[in-house]
Amino acid sequence: MYHFFYDESKGKDNHDGNFTEINNFRQQMKYLKDNNFYFPTWNELNDYIDGKNNLPNKSVIVTADDGNSTFFDLAYPILKENNIKATSFLVTSWSGNPDKYNVDRSLISFQSHSENMHRGGCKGGHGGIFLCIKDEDGLKDLSDSITTTGSNEVFCYPFGDYDNHDENLISKAGFKMAVTTKYGKAKPGINKFTMPRIRVSGGESLESFIDSIN
8 A cells, every 4th residue: 555656866755654755666566576476456356355266475456545646657657667557546536537647557447535535524533524424425426436437346445434334335336345544464255345455654664565565
């Protein structure tokens, strides 16, 4: 799980742990390529969780939340250079139609981070609106995001906030899976609507990155 990227050589710096220096990202992706990691699709992961297929032990889905421009400007060229698939979770009211991005769609999967629920408004968690939004409004938001991204494969909870009610809305909207910000790895039989991920924090060493995914 990544968020934003910056290039230290151009005088930029990290604002918090969500910002990854692009040369660190380059080293991380090179490690994945050099060590023959496999990059499954979400459908492959779905079948793996259901016990319908096997995946190599060295399997990783690279994700970047929020659809920030630094993903496309800085991270995407590195992904393309290494032929690594990744998912961009878009807040579609911010990003608009993904067709506007000049990327190889065989490498970049666009998925929903909501239409306009990456904002405050509720108590609990990080205060995200999804925790208390009315069913009708929540379902419309989810439906609109599916229409814009063209996919209902997987949803990314805004701020990582969710409860059982939100899980039900995700399923009712037609999503097959959803990812959280909880730490962990996908395993057969897990709840597909509360899947964990491994956060890659800005400034962490390559050794720490390697330890976290092995």
